[in-house]
Amino acid sequence: MRLSAALNWLPDDPARRHRQLIELGIAVLLGLLAATVAKVLGGSSNKVIAVVMFGVLAAPIVLWVRDPQLLASLTVAGLAFTVPLNLDFNLFYRPHVGGAPSITVNLTLLMLIAFYALWIYRMTVGLQPAVLTLHRPIAWSGFALLVVPLFSLINASHVDLVWMEWFRLLCMVAAMFALMSLQSERLLRLWVTVLSVQVFIQACLAAAQYGLKRSLGLGLFGEEALVQQDIGHVVNRATGTVGHPNVLSYFFEILLPVMLALALARQPVHRRLWFGLVFIAGIGGILTTLSRGSWLTLPVSLGIVFLMTYGHRIVRVKAAATAFLLGCGLLVALYFAYPTIEKRFTHTDYKSAGSRMPLNRAAWSIIEQFPVVGVGLNNFAENFKRYDKTGFSRIFRGYRHVVHNLHLWIWTETGTLGLLAYLAPFLVTIWVGWRHAPHAPPVPRAIMVGTAAGLLAHLMHGMVDPGFRVSLTVSFLIFTSMGVVGALAMRYPVRVRQ
Structure with missing residues (x-):
């Protein structure tokens, strides 16, 4: 009798009553979570407290917003905005170079958990039929990435490192599936728009770091110390809030093709102008990283975007005018940047490029010994000098590191099977994006073409750098991009031709 009296405040409508009971249960769980977090993290650093409190405080805000569409929009926008914020903390950390050294929790992971909680809630209250909606070819490539690298446990000398990297892969595939389940084109456009805002922000931060020759005091959000480079005179390579200058260059090389494609797509003029402005700013941002590998990918990726987005449209007056304006902006940027570009390629790099080929040969000597399943996922740095038959790995004197080649690194750790599993999501997504793009309206077509070109650019850059595996931020960016294409x-x- 008391229970029924206590529930009299609930509405008579069964659907609304069911929904409010679920929200009440969530509120109780959040209260218990907040009390537990306050006890556990009382003596933690400001960075750890900031990450956790962001996650705890975001949940009540989400519950307060009752409009289902606005709630979904806030979650998707928050997930996109946190991608380049390198704000995280580590659990079970151990000193390690290369892949995952710990179970890393960052803002993007917390927002991903919130996304799944919201999508489960939406399905429970009948706002959508299912939690996940998957594109089969891309989804199967994601499943293969989770299963095949585990075969490398056969030769792994550090099993804990294998499972830490596998947990990161699990988070990446979960992020891919989450974005793939956005069956609203409005939410997909919102995702890309928020990322464009972050491209502009990171470009401005990079320009300020490069121009002022100092950090901006944003360490809480992931800003790292600037890296000095001698190109005839000492310059400071920008980091933004993404990480190392090379990692920031990965961020730009993946998203710049998308920004260019949207600037060239047929849509309202103010949107094209915005994406054109972001593209020009991003070009300036990638120049401040002084990453030669990223610079060399741009002619290929941007050329593909231009051809697939414009094609025969270049003969039209409006299309030609847009291309002319973008071209003028690029020429102005290159005019001022050319002296730096020329010195970066011609001045001595203190054998940075010259050491890559010996390290590649050293890695190949290990691949010949473990061609099928490799030496163990995330075990490269621990085993490089142990199995190297060439002696070139001694370049890393007194410290451990990985080979400056993404593909050889993966091949050494996981063997031929693992390399194919890692390449599958990239190649399948690129193929799907370019195959489906001609059948989509201009804006979705531009997103698919630009995303596929950005993924191809990163695979190319991986021939001379470790690539996305050294950065949780870039890993989330890549796999969410695959989900958008799906x-x-x-x-x-x-459409099948009759």
């Missing part, structure tokens, strides 16, 4: 491919299937 979502759009399901919305715009290939």
